[in-house]
Amino acid sequence: MAMNKKIKNIVGWTLSGIVLLLLTASATDKISGSEHALAMTRSFGISPDTYRSLGIIELISAVLFMIPRTGLPGLLLLSSYLGGAIATHLQHGQSICFPAAIEALVWITAVIRFPELSMRIVNKGNLSPI
Incomplete structure (x- = not known):
């Protein structure tokens, strides 16, 4: 079941606030x-x-992610940053749960906030909306 635009917007910005x-x-x-x-x-x-x-x-990176116009570059920077955090934790024998959970939350938020991203990921390049 698809979310209507208003609910998607509220959920996207709420999750963005949590990420921030x-x-x-x-x-x-x-x-x-x-x-x-x-x-x-x-x-x-x-x-x-x-x-x-x-x-x-x-x-x-977090601020760039919050700004709609720079959200996608912010997403890429956060993904890179958190990937490095996960690698660093692994290298030093520490739990990766926190950085991995944050990374998942960032991507879930991005898919909700940026419809063009969800179209590319979920529909494998088919540009019809979800």
């Missing part, structure tokens, strides 16, 4: 150099300055 809150909290932790962030830098073997830069990249 999660990623902003994560980025703020990295940028501020909190004790948790410093512990993560030590566990990953990353310098605090590099971790702070990752937080800035994360925040910029």
Whole structure:
């Protein structure tokens, strides 16, 4: 059953807000150099300055994802960023549940918000709407 446009819009923006809150909290932790962030830098073997830069990249990507005109480039940046987070967690024997769940949430949100994306993915290139 297809969602009507109003419901799809509400769900898409609600999920976008959740994504933004999660990623902003994560980025703020990295940028501020909190004790948790410093512990993560030590566990990953990353310098605090590099971790702070990752937080800035994360925040910029999340903001780009929120803006309708830059949402698709933001999606690609977030996918790359979260893929790197998953790889880093795997390399250091840590759980990938959190970054993988965020990645899934980002893609679910993108498919709802960007109809052209869902047309390409779900219909394998056939441009008829879902």
